[in-house]
Amino acid sequence: MDQTQDLIPGTAGIGDEQVAESAPMVRALVVSRLEMIWRSCEPHIMPPPPEPGELPRRPDPRFVEAGIRVNDRLIALYGLLKTNPGLEKAEETSQDEVEAALERVKQIEARLRP
Numbered sequence: 001m002d003q004t005q006d007l008i009p010g011t012a013g014i015g016d017e018q019v020a021e022s023a024p025m026v027r028a029l030v031v032s033r034l035e036m037i038w039r040s041c042e043p044h045i046m047p048p049p050p051e052p053g054e055l056p057r058r059p060d061p062r063f064v065e066a067g068i069r070v071n072d073r074l075i076a077l078y079g080l081l082k083t084n085p086g087l088e089k090a091e092e093t094s095q096d097e098v099e100a101a102l103e104r105v106k107q108i109e110a111r112l113r114p
Contacts, residue, residue, distance in 0.1 A: 030077065034070050041067040 014022075044063035050056045075081060 027077065031074065034074055034077075038067060038070045041070065 041063040044060040045067050047057040047059065
């Protein structure tokens with residue numbers, strides 16, 4: 001079978017609906033894989049304490065960089081750097097402000113009339 005048949009629109013692939021439906025599962029899979037990578041990096045970032053008479057081992061900068069990237073991806077995945085508008089208190093408009101705004105609208109309408 002010709003492999004280009006798989007690329008013909010409408011014959012194969014995943015649509016936007018399937019992507020939306022799969023998003024929670026894929027997100028969980030990505031988090032699981034990132035956690036697995038972190039567990040692999042952690043012993044190289046925080047080496048065990050040295051045995052008596054041994055010099056302490058320094059963290060491996062390659063694994064430190066990989067660990068930073070894993071944490072950045074997790075932060076982005078969970079949206080931790082975004083402000084949460086649900087937690088911020090909405091500004092309330094007082095009755096006086098509403099009445100003043102209505103008065104300004106009436107004045108503008110009066111100027112627009114012939």
